[in-house]
Amino acid sequence: MTEAVLRPHAEHQFADELALLAERDDRPRPPGWRLSPWAVTVYLLGGTLPDGTVVTPKYVGPRRLIEVAVATLATDRALLLLGVPGTAKTWVSEHLAAAVSGDSTLLVQGTAGTAEDTIRYGWNYARLLAEGPSEQALVPSPVMRAMRSGAVARIEELTRMPSDVQDSLITILSEKALPVPELGTEVQARKGFTVIATANDRDRGVNDLSSALRRRFNTIVLPLPATTEEEVDIVARRVAQIGTSLELPETVAGIEEIRRVVTVFRELRSGRTADGRTRLKSPTGTLSTAEAISVITSGRVLATHFGDGVLRPADVAGGIVGAVVQDPVSDRVVWQEYLETVVRERPEWSDFYRACREVL
Template sequence: MTAEMLRAPAEVKYAAELDWLESVDGGPRPYSWRLSPRMVRLFVLGSRPADGLDRDVDQKWFGDPSLVERAIVTLASDRGLLLIGDPGTGKSWLAELLAAAISRDSTLVVQGTAGTTEDHIKYSWNVSMVIAKGQSRESMIPSPIMTAMERGVIGRFEELTRSTSDVQDALISILSEKYVSIPELDTDSIAFAKPGFSIIATANSRDRGVNELSSALKRRFNFIRIPVVTNKRSEADIVRFRTAELLRRHEIDLDVPPTLLDILLQSFADLRAASAAATSDDERLESALSTAEQIGVLEDAILHSRFFGDRALTAGTLAGSLVGSLARRSPEDLAILNKYWHGVVEPRSKSDGGLWPDFLEGGRQAIATLS
């Protein structure tokens, strides 16, 4: 089944694992939860020998375990959960994993944009059915959030701060009253939330000022800030895990040499340090330099090697993918990358050797091509 999906949701991708966890789960489960809080944590963070399980459960989200535990506790209460952080910190992935483990359905999602309306979080109407039979529950189209309410499961709201104040105000009512009024109907005019319903929202901390959350809406959420991964070992684990998934999806049998992964991690660390030390936006790359972007760079390099190279990933190809992915503004980003290549990569290639000279040359060629 997953082979027929470009990207399978977590509950489909890990269906066998979730089935097994549910079968051995003897812990107390809140309301309509499919797994106990302990098993939800284990599904997200992976198993340990102390758990005493008959099979290993892989870690799927890499970060502070206390953040995951607090998120699970929040969802067991009647408050919403808001995951906030920089782009690429894994907010949406954590939200998907939690919804998959708790409800076995992570697809009840509303994407917040400037075009999101109140209908997207409440309901709309099937116009042809309304004309033929009139307004009724049958002719109503419930939103993903309303569906989650009536089923008593987790609904998700991505990029909350990108939606307008009208949409945010409508969400206040849902989180407070736990029902949606349908004034168009004379009977059956209220959709009540069943026990187990909650909302996981995400917000980009760089979007402050787009549509600030009201104090009333903030009070309905427990905030969990997802920090940027700065630990090289943790970041390497994330990149390896997600890259392995991508390779399986593309049916590519290729090992990423540890030395190349080290070069990628070091380059991003250097560029982040330079961005932090910059005094103006013109001296900073437009890229957020997130872990997700590292994964994108590595995937690009692997696919380029597969289709147009000698099927072996090289430092030169990795450098070309890095430059191509991060050079979004011209000439500003190219100037920053050129400065980095001359000031950092060139001296390092002379002092450290190894694959750095190939990385240096590949980057130079990519910068020259784009200049």
């Protein structure tokens, strides 16, 4: 069944690695955890076990950040992953939940329209009207289910939720209990329960967390990849994983186009060329690692179905223009200046320059 799913959950996609780590893991495990903090870190960052088994990395970034995140989950505080779009906040959240509790599906998606019952609980109104308030009429939220089972609850885009909905978490995080006054009872969290929330750094000022709620979280800021090679490695890994899921054949010479796309995005978002000699205007879009992955994946599909299977500049040019030119007026000017002052001056990028000019 899992093989037919377009994107399996982390605990299913990497079930073999998780099972192997659990079998080899002889270190202390916090109550309710499937793995020790050491094994959770190995699962996320990759490594070689004492018997020579290689665990693939799920996240490429500073080791200390992941160690602090994992250590936070072993305390009584919740974890807030903060960063600009495309810094793998959701990805890290999913894999942490899969490694700690074996279930990454207890998820609340935050939006401006998220209601309080999405965090707390709701009711089956047909049964409520017929029977009155009862356990059978109650519809538990993912957070309540996580409390009952001692698992990790995930909350995406916390700062997009209205402030009063955010604050419904305060009692849950401080008292580890969720009152149900209609039934005259409460749900007390079992050992292993915790919350991992994510927030977009660019959403500051939309629905800022109250000081009371912020104190319940330990905040980890996930950075953009530090170097070009690190980002190329991340993009190559994710593109390969997505290609396998889509059952795409191997594409020839993809790594050079990945490096070129990553270089373009890094230069435009930093506002200067890689050598530091030329200052650039930055577009309005994020141009994150996630966008680079999307551009290369789309290019692979074009090369497979409309080309000769070799990833070429023409296959990625349209995706790059679409990612850069979010505002048809200001971003178009930024992109044209970059093409003429940077790309055109690089002889080894002449084919890329021509391809981009054709789709502009």
